[in-house]
Structure formats: structure tokens, C-alpha cells
Amino acid sequence: MAAFTDRELIVRARRGDRNAFGELVTCYQTGVFNVCFRLLHERSEAEDLAQETFMRAYDRLPMFDLDREFGPWIRRIAANLCLNYLESRKVTAQLDEERDVDDGQRPERQVEVRERSAQIRDALLSLPPHYRVVIELRHYQELSYDEIASELKIPLSDVKSHLFRARKLLAEKLHAPD
């Protein structure tokens, strides 16, 4: 069976083809889940929010500009959704134990990567939600300052200061003596 492009899948999904939308979800579910997981740090909440992201995206499909890329668009929806969620309730969940490693690595390397990943996630979790989301949009979604400002509807100066302060807090947290 010939693989469909995202554009074709979106057009078919707009006509009510659930399987076409299902294929889009299959392609992007891990990426979207990871956006949610980096921002929420709680597996079941991240999965729920990832599902909610796809439901929002489905509702907004008629408005989607077919000249844009679907991946960045849906990841931004996920980031916004998580930010709203974080701001609506203060999440104090503990970090999930995760397998942040490639199974092909040596056991001692796996342990090392897992520990460092846990420290980074822990440091991210310690940030206020609006700092966490600018880190997500800049470092993981590679948005420019202007794009972040537009996405979060905040002034450019706030984007700069949030990023600057967030990185300072992360550096302090990650490089603090044990």
C-alpha cells in the first residue's frame, strides 16, 4: 500500500476518514507525548494530554493551512495545552521512573544516561510553567523568539527574559554540588 503524505492524510481526515487521522496520530503520537511528558513529568497525565492534543487538532483540521507542516503545528498545540493545564492546577507530581535509554547501549552507560536524564527532567520540573514552556519551544521545537512570542501571546522581551532566567535556574540546578 502506497504511503500517504501528511497533506493527503489531512485532506482525507477532513472528509471524515478516521483511519487517515489514525495514521497521522501514529506518526506523531510519540513526539506529542514527549512534549507533554517534558512539560508535565507525569506519564498518565502526559498521555491524557497527548490524546487531548489530537482531539483538539482534529477539531481544528478544517482551519489547518495545508502549506504548513503538521508536526510543528501539533507540537505547539500540545505545548499550549500543557501550559494551560499547568497554570490551571499546580502539578506537584513526582517524577516517573523512565527508560530514557537506548536498549543497545552498555549497561553502565544506560545507568549513566538514565541518571542524567532524571536530573534534567528534575531540573525542568523545578521551573515555573511559563519558563518550562519557553525552554520546550526553544530547545525541543526550535522556534525563534518571534515565533515563541506569537505562540504564547507574550512580548518579545518576556521571551528573552523567561529564557534567560529559565536557563540560569537550570544551570544552578544541574551544576549544584551534591
Added chain:
Amino acid sequence: MHLTDHLTDMQLNEYLDNETIPEDRIQIETHVSMCDECAARLTALQALFAEIESLPEVALSRPIAARFTRPVGLPAPLPRFLTLTATLQAAMALLLLTLAAPFLTNLLPYMEIPSLTGMLLQLQRQWITWSDLLSSFQWPTLPQLPALEISSFMLTLTLVGTSMLWLLGNGLLLRKQMK
């Protein structure tokens, strides 16, 4: 930017984010090549960037896609023209309310609110003479408005047209839902 001053943290952040204008970028690079302190700060910030971005992706424990392909999954999203119809209806309703406002203002002083018994008696009388009223029905003469002169024919035509549009729009929306 003065080359003799140390670079600020904000400048280093903007430089690594590729948000510095080309002229400043060259000056920053020149400065860093001559200043060990700023070079060390830049290296530390670069290391932090690399550390943040080294976070590996995590696998899903339960795939989300299956939830969207079930037979009782999502209904098809409404086409844009139907969404626009609803917006158009709302706009037309607002317009009609605005148009009706002068009529209501003129009619309100002449309106009398009868008692419950009076209303029941009137209802009874109307029921008895319903057929007579239908046969001898005439459109009421509209009060003269100082600025807005709309004939009763035009008003009727507008109301009928709007009602048809409203019914058509809702019919289309409901048809989609019932499918």
C-alpha cells in the same frame, strides 16, 4: 556594543539562539576570541544547551492512535462553510435585533400588560373568533418612524428571508449531526 566590555549573559543567550544581528554577531565572535572569561561563559552556556537537548525521547506505554480509529470514534469535523453559516446566522440575528430596536421603542409605550384573568378571557375570545380573524386578517400598520422608513412588505420579506436562511443553516447542521 563596546569590545572592551564583557559580554552580558543576555547577549550570550541571544548569540547561541541565533537571534543576534549579523554585525553584532561578528563583534561577539571577535570579543570571545580575545576574552578568556567570556569564552569560558559561552562554552558553559553551550554545554548547558547540549545538556538540555540531550534528553532522550520516551516511548508511549499505550498507543493513542487506536483510540481515534474505533468505529464509535470521532464524528467528521464540520466543513468550514457550515461553521461560517453559524457565524453568519449570529451576525444576521444581531443585525435584525438592531433593526427591530426602533420598532420596539415605538411600540413599548402603547403596550399594556393585562392581568392573568384578563389574559385568559382574551385567549378564550380569540379562540372562539379564530377563524373570523384568519379570514379578515390584515397586516397591522406600522407606526411612522422619524428616520427609518421600512414598508411592511419589505419587513415581511426580510423576516421571511431570514427565517428561511436560518432554517436552511440549521437544517444543514442537523443533517450532519444526524448522519
